[in-house]
Amino acid sequence: xxxxxxxxxxxxxxxxxxxxxxxxxxxxxxxxxxxxxxxxxxxxxxxxxxxxxxxxxxxxxxxxxxxxxxxxxxxxxxxxxxxxxxxxxxxxxxxxxxxxxxxxxxxxxxxxxxxxxxxxxxxxxxxxxxxxxxxxxxxxxxxxxxxxxxxxxxxxxxxxxxxxxxxxxxxxxxxxxxxxxxxxxxxxxxxxxxxxxxxxxxxxxxxxxxxxxxxxxxxxxxxxxxxxxxxxxxxxxxxxxxxxxxxxxxxxxxxxxxxxxxxxxxxxxxxxxxxxxxxxx
Amino acid sequence: xxxxxxxxxxxxxxxxxxxxxxxxxxxxxxxxxxxxxxxxxxxxxxxxxxxxxxxxxxxxxxxxxxxxxxxxxxxxxxxxxxxxxxxxxxxxxxxxxxxxxxxxxxxxx
Numbered sequence: 577x578x579x580x581x582x583x584x585x586x587x588x589x590x591x592x593x594x595x596x597x598x599x600x601x602x603x604x605x606x607x608x609x610x611x612x613x614x615x616x617x618x619x620x621x622x623x624x625x626x627x628x629x630x631x632x633x634x635x636x637x638x639x640x641x642x643x644x645x646x647x648x649x650x651x652x653x654x655x656x657x658x659x660x661x662x663x664x665x666x667x668x669x670x671x672x673x674x675x676x677x678x679x680x681x682x683x684x685x686x687x688x689x690x691x692x693x694x695x696x697x698x699x700x701x702x703x704x705x706x707x708x709x710x711x712x713x714x715x716x717x718x719x720x721x722x723x724x725x726x727x728x729x730x731x732x733x734x735x736x737x738x739x740x741x742x743x744x745x746x747x748x749x750x751x752x753x754x755x756x757x758x759x760x761x762x763x764x765x766x767x768x769x770x771x772x773x774x775x776x777x778x779x780x781x782x783x784x785x786x787x788x789x790x791x792x793x794x795x796x797x798x799x800x801x802x803x804x805x806x807x808x809x810x811x812x813x814x815x816x817x818x819x820x821x822x823x824x825x826x827x828x829x830x831x832x833x834x835x836x837x838x839x840x841x842x843x844x845x846x847x848x849x850x851x852x853x854x855x856x857x
Numbered sequence: 858x859x860x861x862x863x864x865x866x867x868x869x870x871x872x873x874x875x876x877x878x879x880x881x882x883x884x885x886x887x888x889x890x891x892x893x894x895x896x897x898x899x900x901x902x903x904x905x906x907x908x909x910x911x912x913x914x915x916x917x918x919x920x921x922x923x924x925x926x927x928x929x930x931x932x933x934x935x936x937x938x939x940x941x942x943x944x945x946x947x948x949x950x951x952x953x954x955x956x957x958x959x960x961x962x963x964x965x966x
């Protein structure tokens with residue numbers, strides 16, 4: 577019972593943190609609740625399909641199917657998060673000013689909505705597939721049997737969701753003036769963390785060099801299985817024993833998103849200046 | 858063009874030979890690792906074949922090695938490792954990680 581609760585908590589915590597950050601970061605986007613719910617449902621369906629097809633997938637790509645699949649999902653999510661942040665660096669100011677969607681076209685809302693949908697669906701799919709396999713393994717192998725496994729799993733899920741809800745409630749208390757800057761940083765760190773995990777799978781598939789495995793070891797100071805370690809892993813991608821290549825990927829994604837945001841933001845400011853000049857004439 | 862092609866084939870063949878690395882096996886039976894300790898050579902790439910003899914899926918996980926891989930029931934998963942520095946690298950079968958039988962260690966020397 578306890579084992580089930582713990583593992584499901586760990587998996588659902590990661591997904592819950594991603595969902596909370598996305599929920600906060602997309603505040604004010606029309607019908608984002610519906611996009612998020614659709615994302616969770618699609619992710620759950622996908623997780624069941626992936627869990628059922630795990631055997632076939634594992635045999636693909638000379639036994640590296642799982643690694644490639646995980647890396648692909650993570651890289652896709654990194655792309656979506658990057659796109660979201662760059663989009664926000666153009667529209668964030670007006671959203672903070674109005675905190676409403678009135679200023680934006682329905683088309684843009686839909687495009688941003690599909691980003692929310694995909695990011696959440698991919699997160700639930702990844703964490704969910706592992707959970708399904710685990711519960712299946714435990715329910716059929718332990719003396720506890722099905723009922724206690726499900727009971728444990730549900731309490732783990734509840735605990736993971738609770739942390740997500742608390743994070744979301746905490747984020748909402750941030751004054752609107754800083755709100756989107758802070759959620760922007762969180763989304764950036766989330767993207768960098770996923771890039772680092774993608775790198776780990778590509779190293780495992782022997783497609784990337786590790787450049788130091790591990791580069792350092794802080795497991796004695798802050799274990800990744802401790803409560804704080806788990807939280808930091810979910811929020812900023814903390815790993816006690818990362819490979820050098822993971823750090824490179826992490827930093828590169830941070831820099832790329834920051835550069836994209838700066839470029840989009842400065843173009844927006846230039847446009848605004850030209851408008852003011854034109855108005856003055 | 859033809860020469861370029863044959864050169865490419867030759868290069869591919871060469872890398873394929875280079876890629877032939879030592880293989881080691883680890884078995885999971887009744888959610889327990891056999892053996893629980895495995896010694897691998899330092900400084901070179903190796904393949905660890907994890908054979909899951911159980912009917913249920915298992916997950917080989919090692920935070921120290923940065924590896925996690927689901928091994929479906931009655932199947933074998935390949936885990937690429939190395940080049941590694943000498944040391945001790947613990948691993949677990951994540952679905953039963955609290956059970957001592959599902960914990961093991963890779964010794965690299």
